[in-house]
Amino acid sequence: MEQAVSAVQDEAEGTYTHSTTSGEAVLECEGVSKEFSVAGGKVLAVDDVTLQFPASSVLAVVGESGSGKSTLARMLLRLMPVTSGTITFRGQDVTHLHGRHLRGYWREVQAVFQDPFASFNQFFTVGSLLRRSLHLAEVPADEADHLIETCLGYVDLTPGQALGKFPHQLSGGQRQRVMIARALMMKPTVLLADEATSMLDATLRVNVLNVLHDLKHDLGLTVLFITHDIGQACYLADRVAVMEHGRVVERGTTEAVIFDPRGDYTKRLLSDVPDLRGSLKRPA
Ligand SMILES: Nc1ncnc2c1ncn2[C@@H]1O[C@H](COP(=O)(O)OP(=O)(O)OP(=O)(O)O)[C@@H](O)[C@H]1O
Ligand SMILES: [Mg+2]
Numbered sequence: 001m002e003q004a005v006s007a008v009q010d011e012a013e014g015t016y017t018h019s020t021t022s023g024e025a026v027l028e029c030e031g032v033s034k035e036f037s038v039a040g041g042k043v044l045a046v047d048d049v050t051l052q053f054p055a056s057s058v059l060a061v062v063g064e065s066g067s068g069k070s071t072l073a074r075m076l077l078r079l080m081p082v083t084s085g086t087i088t089f090r091g092q093d094v095t096h097l098h099g100r101h102l103r104g105y106w107r108e109v110q111a112v113f114q115d116p117f118a119s120f121n122q123f124f125t126v127g128s129l130l131r132r133s134l135h136l137a138e139v140p141a142d143e144a145d146h147l148i149e150t151c152l153g154y155v156d157l158t159p160g161q162a163l164g165k166f167p168h169q170l171s172g173g174q175r176q177r178v179m180i181a182r183a184l185m186m187k188p189t190v191l192l193a194d195e196a197t198s199m200l201d202a203t204l205r206v207n208v209l210n211v212l213h214d215l216k217h218d219l220g221l222t223v224l225f226i227t228h229d230i231g232q233a234c235y236l237a238d239r240v241a242v243m244e245h246g247r248v249v250e251r252g253t254t255e256a257v258i259f260d261p262r263g264d265y266t267k268r269l270l271s272d273v274p275d276l277r278g279s280l281k282r283p284a
Pocket of ligand 1: 036037038043044045063064065066067068069070071072228
């Protein structure tokens with residue numbers, strides 16, 4: 001069944017009015033490249049990447065360290081300018097947005113990174129951290145507690161488990177789920193997770209992967225999952241894009257990439273996870 005995904009728009013605030021049908025690309029990049037100047041020359045970190053991120057689906061971008069995944073992510077998030085190419089969100093060119101329009105885009109496309117500790121102020125409880133985020137986003141205080149409770153629920157945390165705690169009193173998986181809850185409070189359309197599960201041990205990792213899976217299902221979220229681990233990519237994603245030296249060298253449905261990989265690079269990544277075909281048990 002096709003699922004309508006809608007998001008709040010307020011032209012005056014520079015956000016978007018839209019309605020997107022499941023399967024349509026919410027976010028796209030076309031011919032995107034990034035060249036860095038470094039001592040002794042230039043590095044082409046991302047080389048002519050074209051990708052579509054369909055509504056209510058998980059796309060994994062997988063590749064070895066240095067393949068350009070985070071650089072691509074930073075450009076998609078508009079945290080770093082492109083050298084060339086175009087980024088489109090709901091059909092609008094957002095490559096050079098600025099001011100309030102860019103702030104509107106930043107609410108729509110939220111991110112969670114590898115180290116949740118780095119995003120926490122250690123001296124604040126989780127409750128004050130989340131309330132502060134909502135205050136900065138100009139969410140009325142009387143709506144804040146309900147929204148916080150709802151978003152903690154999306155990541156399987158109760159207010160009692162999280163709000164009065166300091167970051168060091170939470171497990172790594174709980175910290176990462178709090179960061180996901182914080183991102184969800186902005187009611188985003190896209191959630192970008194860059195190595196968000198890499199620092200977690202296996203049990204906590206599966207837990208967070210399942211939360212991300214449920215968000216796609218329950219909220220119609222579009223998830224961009226960036227990882228060096230093709231096992232995690234295949235566990236979670238509907239589609240996989242494989243990056244090598246800044247280029248997308250393989251793309252397809254997860255099943256196609258696992259069972260019928262085209263490129264030697266993908267085959268080599270898959271050979272590092274020998275039991276992947278047999279153990280592919282994604283959540284229902
Ligand atoms: N600010 C920068 N200045 C110069 N070179 C950079 C910069 N950021 C990234 N690079 C280079 O661009 C390439 C891609 O880096 P990037 O961080 O995007 O890779 P990655 O796939 O995310 O790797 P990892 O899996 O280790 O996170 C690397 O060669 C890196 O050294
Ligand atoms: Mg990276």
